[in-house]
Amino acid sequence: xxxxxxxxxxxxxxxxxxxxxxxxxxxxxxxxxxxxxxxxxxxxxxxxxxxxxxxxxxxxxxxxxxxxxxxxxxxxxxxxxxxxxxxxxxxxxxxxxxxxxxxxxxxxxxxxxxxxxxxxxxxxxxxxxxxxxxxxxxxxxxxxxxxxxxxxxxxxxxxxxxxxxxxxxxxxxxxxxxxxxxxxxxxxxxxxxxxxxxxxxxxxxxxxxxxxxxxxxxxxxxxxxxxxxxxxxxxxxxxxxxxxxxxxxxxxxxxxxxxxxxxxxxxxxxxxxxxxxxxxxxxxxxxxxxxxxxxxxxxxxxxxxxxxxxxxxxxxxxxxxxxxxxxxxxxxxxxxxxxxxxxxxxxxxxxxxxxxxxxxxxxxxxxxxxxxxxxxxxxx
Amino acid sequence: xxxxxxxxxxxxxxxxxxxxxxxxxxxxxxxxxxxxxxxxxxxxxxxxxxxxxxxxxxxxxxxxxxxxxxxxxxxxxxxxxxxxxxxxxxxxxxxxxxxxxxxxxxxxxxxxxxxxxxxxxxxxxxxxxxxxxxxxxxxxxxxxxxxxxxxxxxxxxxxxxxxxxxxxxxxxxxxxxxxxxxxxxxxxxxxxxxxxxxxxxxxxxxxxxxxxxxxxxxxxxxxxxxxxxxxxxxxxxxxxxxxxxxxxxxxxxxxxxxxxxxxxxxxxxxxxxxxxxxxxxxxxxxxxxxxxxxxxxxxxxxxxxxxxxxxxxxxxxxxxxxxxxxxxxxxxxxxxxxxxxxxxxxxxxxxxxxxxxxxxxxxxxxxxxxxxxxxxxxxx
Ligand SMILES: [Zn+2]
Ligand SMILES: [Zn+2]
Numbered sequence: 001x002x003x004x005x006x007x008x009x010x011x012x013x014x015x016x017x018x019x020x021x022x023x024x025x026x027x028x029x030x031x032x033x034x035x036x037x038x039x040x041x042x043x044x045x046x047x048x049x050x051x052x053x054x055x056x057x058x059x060x061x062x063x064x065x066x067x068x069x070x071x072x073x074x075x076x077x078x079x080x081x082x083x084x085x086x087x088x089x090x091x092x093x094x095x096x097x098x099x100x101x102x103x104x105x106x107x108x109x110x111x112x113x114x115x116x117x118x119x120x121x122x123x124x125x126x127x128x129x130x131x132x133x134x135x136x137x138x139x140x141x142x143x144x145x146x147x148x149x150x151x152x153x154x155x156x157x158x159x160x161x162x163x164x165x166x167x168x169x170x171x172x173x174x175x176x177x178x179x180x181x182x183x184x185x186x187x188x189x190x191x192x193x194x195x196x197x198x199x200x201x202x203x204x205x206x207x208x209x210x211x212x213x214x215x216x217x218x219x220x221x222x223x224x225x226x227x228x229x230x231x232x233x234x235x236x237x238x239x240x241x242x243x244x245x246x247x248x249x250x251x252x253x254x255x256x257x258x259x260x261x262x263x264x265x266x267x268x269x270x271x272x273x274x275x276x277x278x279x280x281x282x283x284x285x286x287x288x289x290x291x292x293x294x295x296x297x298x299x300x301x302x303x304x305x306x307x308x309x310x311x312x313x314x315x316x317x318x319x320x321x322x323x324x325x326x327x328x329x330x331x332x333x334x335x336x337x338x339x340x341x342x343x344x345x346x347x348x349x350x351x352x353x354x355x356x357x358x359x360x361x362x363x364x365x366x367x368x369x370x371x372x373x374x375x376x377x378x379x380x
Numbered sequence: 381x382x383x384x385x386x387x388x389x390x391x392x393x394x395x396x397x398x399x400x401x402x403x404x405x406x407x408x409x410x411x412x413x414x415x416x417x418x419x420x421x422x423x424x425x426x427x428x429x430x431x432x433x434x435x436x437x438x439x440x441x442x443x444x445x446x447x448x449x450x451x452x453x454x455x456x457x458x459x460x461x462x463x464x465x466x467x468x469x470x471x472x473x474x475x476x477x478x479x480x481x482x483x484x485x486x487x488x489x490x491x492x493x494x495x496x497x498x499x500x501x502x503x504x505x506x507x508x509x510x511x512x513x514x515x516x517x518x519x520x521x522x523x524x525x526x527x528x529x530x531x532x533x534x535x536x537x538x539x540x541x542x543x544x545x546x547x548x549x550x551x552x553x554x555x556x557x558x559x560x561x562x563x564x565x566x567x568x569x570x571x572x573x574x575x576x577x578x579x580x581x582x583x584x585x586x587x588x589x590x591x592x593x594x595x596x597x598x599x600x601x602x603x604x605x606x607x608x609x610x611x612x613x614x615x616x617x618x619x620x621x622x623x624x625x626x627x628x629x630x631x632x633x634x635x636x637x638x639x640x641x642x643x644x645x646x647x648x649x650x651x652x653x654x655x656x657x658x659x660x661x662x663x664x665x666x667x668x669x670x671x672x673x674x675x676x677x678x679x680x681x682x683x684x685x686x687x688x689x690x691x692x693x694x695x696x697x698x699x700x701x702x703x704x705x706x707x708x709x710x711x712x713x714x715x716x717x718x719x720x721x722x723x724x725x726x727x728x729x730x731x732x733x734x735x736x737x738x739x740x741x742x743x744x745x746x747x748x749x750x751x752x753x754x755x756x757x758x759x760x
Contacts, residue, residue: 040420
């Protein structure tokens with residue numbers, strides 16, 4: 001259950017109790033696509049870098065290895081060696097983004113596997129079944145994430161269908177949670193607000209889905225091509241219509257600055273592939289902007305990625321050494337950058353929580369955002 | 381300095397004091413080509429898996445990043461974040477194996493970089509200079525490693541030149557160690573015995589090079605295509621002519637069984653790429669033979685790679701999970717296999733040292749080799 005500890009403006013500082021432990025919010029969830037964070041990062045590493053929630057992709061685990069096999073093994077927690085919370089997405093986003101051929105019907109989506117092309121059907125019940133097999137802590141409702149170029153009529157129809165799908169998800173989860181052999185009978189369900197950049201559609205949708213009294217509410221379909229200002233505007237409009245006494249999750253967002261802005265608008269759950277993806281390309285975060293470690297000026301730089309950082313990369317290794325590893329295409333270079341970036345995000349959330357508790361969030365936001373823009377080393 | 385603690389038959393249990401700490405022998409050195417073990421393994425990991433000596437490749441560090449830059453940084457120890465012993469090879473082996481175009485002259489070898497084709501000259505003085513720039517604990521003499529198909533005349537001429545090169549290496553190292561800005565003024569030199577599979581040439585060469593009173597002696601040019609029996613025969617013939625009161629290093633060897641046999645013939649330093657290379661392909665060592673983790677029978681196997689193993693992979697993760705990672709091409713799968721394999725080798729050396737100390741090496745050898753051949757799971 002979610003407990004709102006304090007607020008500073010719209011910024012929420014909360015605690016979310018789950019069967020796999022308590023999540024301190026605002027929280028950044030670390031994305032491990034197929035039950036492992038890309039960049040040779042293990043769950044042991046996640047414990048070291050302060051990860052609270054691991055996010056796994058339902059679609060990827062369904063087509064590779066398979067949720068039935070993972071259920072037989074005892075669920076995703078046992079499979080990965082991770083006893084803290086796991087959030088699984090619905091698989092919808094991958095169905096809409098990875099599969100070329102797909103057909104959306106009232107019952108769900110017909111599409112082809114991106115691996116071997118075999119035909120798959122996924123609807124609300126199938127998504128809930130797969131997530132139940134994985135036994136995640138939090139399951140996400142099956143929704144349509146429409147293209148950012150879709151028109152108002154398309155979006156309205158899509159949102160209406162997503163509402164109907166959400167009702168089916170809720171019924172199905174209740175049924176699955178009550179089965180005797182279910183992996184996690186306490187699995188929770190988050191609904192997803194959609195509506196593109198049409199604020200009025202999103203607000204109406206938010207009002208409808210909050211009536212379903214779910215465990216949490218996500219805002220989906222943002223960070224898909226619209227500007228940051230458009231995204232912030234949607235948050236300003238929609239978050240007030242989502243229940244304050246429930247977690248508010250902004251899906252797939254974003255940069256450190258995006259997160260700081262969204263927290264200020266009442267969001268307290270985040271996930272994004274940026275820290276791991278950028279890390280694999282040698283782009284690392286600091287409080288003075290991003291650095292590209294491939295840059296020649298780091299060739300002899302004995303400093304850690306960020307002075308004072310206590311991550312496993314910065315505690316021992318220099319920018320010069322990590323640059324050497326990246327240039328030599330040694331996996332260790334990617335691993336160290338990913339570890340640093342995830343630690344940076346996790347640690348940033350800690351700073352955010354501290355600032356809200358101290359009721360100095362506006363000041364924290366201002367100085368932190370200014371820090372990002374006045375880089376010690378400019379990002380090339 | 382080397383101290384022979386005890387012997388059991390020909391098997392030596394020794395201690396080798398270096399400026400970077402004491403090495404307990406027999407020892408297996410972990411190979412990190414460009415200053416990092418392939419498979420995203422860091423020096424922090426090496427500390428965890430019981431590595432005593434890291435081995436770096438002079439040629440690779442010379443052409444990539446460069447030894448001059450590493451010297452400017454303060455040497456390879458500082459660069460990698462590793463304060464225990466490092467052995468560097470001479471670069472000779474890579475010159476002979478990687479470069480297509482090469483010309484061997486009395487002064488050294490002319491060849492082209494395998495990265496950009498630029499012309500490089502390397503002779504004994506150049507190899508010593510590069511290794512001095514790296515500041516390794518132990519430098520290897522620059523030798524020719526002739527093809528296993530070379531005839532007796534070629535081998536004899538090559539060995540004679542290698543002896544002359546060794547004398548030049550010794551002189552050059554003395555000079556470099558006495559310079560005021562040298563990274564490691566206590567750098568040690570190991571000579572290398574050559575002679576292909578001609579035991580008499582090898583014995584004569586051993587007699588000659590032991591007169592140079594070097595810090596240690598290696599046997600090179602084995603495990604390059606000859607049979608295991610031929611290799612063991614050479615060890616039987618040559619090791620008695622190398623000084624017992626110095627480290628005896630069998631270069632590039634080998635399987636766990638090879639190592640156990642070579643220890644029994646008086647060898648106490650080893651290195652090999654097998655554990656990391658096999659690990660990257662999902663082939664893992666156990667006391668009951670090797671397992672191929674891609675095998676479908678491990679799909680739901682909840683056991684660690686080896687029951688009772690205390691490595692970072694086995695402490696937390698199952699065969700089923702590691703197999704899943706390997707199949708999904710997640711780097712973490714390779715990393716976990718490499719960590720296990722290196723731990724397995726390092727731990728095997730510990731068992732070997734214990735057996736020599738207890739003067740039960742013959743019995744240990746028999747039961748351990750039998751164990752490898754009676755697999756719990758056969759290797760497919
Ligand atoms: Zn760091
Ligand atoms: Zn192990």
